[in-house]
Amino acid sequence: MHIDYDLLITYGGIAKKISKGEIVFSENSIPRYYYQVIEGSIKIYSSNKQGKELIQDIYTKGQSFGEPPLLLNKNYLISAEAQEDSVIVVLKKENFLQILNEHNDTQQNLIKDLAERVYNNTVAAQILANPLPEEKIIKFLNQLIDKNIITKNTPIPYTRQQIANHIGLRVETVIRSLNKLQQEGKVKIINRKLHYL
Amino acid sequence: MHIDYDLLITYGGIAKKISKGEIVFSENSIPRYYYQVIEGSIKIYSSNKQGKELIQDIYTKGQSFGEPPLLLNKNYLISAEAQEDSVIVVLKKENFLQILNEHNDTQQNLIKDLAERVYNNTVAAQILANPLPEEKIIKFLNQLIDKNIITKNTPIPYTRQQIANHIGLRVETVIRSLNKLQQEGKVKIINRKLHYL
DNA sequence: CGCTCGTTTGAGAGGACTCAAGGTAGGTGG
């Protein structure tokens, strides 16, 4: 989802700096705002009892996040945290709903965007349910390519830990699996930078 | 998502009988229709290389399914199969889009519905990523309660196999975990029927 | 009675996880 910056401001949206590591909203809290990234990146995640973090999504420039609970009047199930110093626009819920009402194209954008998230979640579920670490990784990388986040033969901008948190594995397992994948010629590791072939 | 039956018919929707086990659409095929359940239940699932089935959703009376790929012009990533003898309405894509255009309330319903699916997927991801079988089961049961599919102290209408396919485990593991949960007093098994306490 | 489908139990193997210890690169400050 993306709403024109000027429109957001017109309806009372406010740009806000968020430092790396700062929390935008957290699990169980009540949604009150619509959020859209102007600069930087926001990580959406949840943690289980053992403290293991599951990254559910990462939003960057131009993308909004956290609408579903806002629209459904339910509490957040996930937390949002800045992965780097970022800027976001914050818009009161009422004003967001007003934009939706008064601009029909916004509704259509929202539909497209939500449909895309459902679609992506389908893939994510298949990755998480897959019992083989190497297949998980390959599917994860394929997904990143589909989403235009990475391209083949260029360094992948994720740490081993981040990959692990995306697909539900431990760092060590990711490292060992990447080694196997390299032997199979599916990825290449050039001084620690991971490349997908 | 739910569209009024008469409206569907007005726009050219056709009711269709689907026998148990019959496929409505399958992975990799091209979406051409909007589907809505009239009677029975449709299972949405995908299978991995090892033939293990992952149930992603089950839709019943009044619910539609399969819109995201339809709206995004992408191929299905999942298959849809009747779990029992069912009746669905099939509506051509163009006509579905026309309904969306000409009935603003439909758009809003669609938004709500998609938001709900994203929300549910968030929970599903947490379940799939959880490494402990017993926690998976408990979270799964809690989700069924939230969705009003089951209530406490009544028999749960799922086979062990179905539960396993929902949460990414093997039947045997589900059975053994249920025994532990019974010992902990969290569920009760009355001649094979599972009850959540 | 004899299918068929779902449930259950046992034994064994494999592999992800855990824990612990080092290694390496890039940045910072003296």
Added chain:
DNA sequence: CCACCTACCTTGAGTCCTCTCAAACGAGCG
């Protein structure tokens, strides 16, 4: 320019537990 720090990566050894495979039991039904 070098020493140091920190974050990330890597390796090893051992445990645990899910999965696999095989077999059998129970319930419902024609």
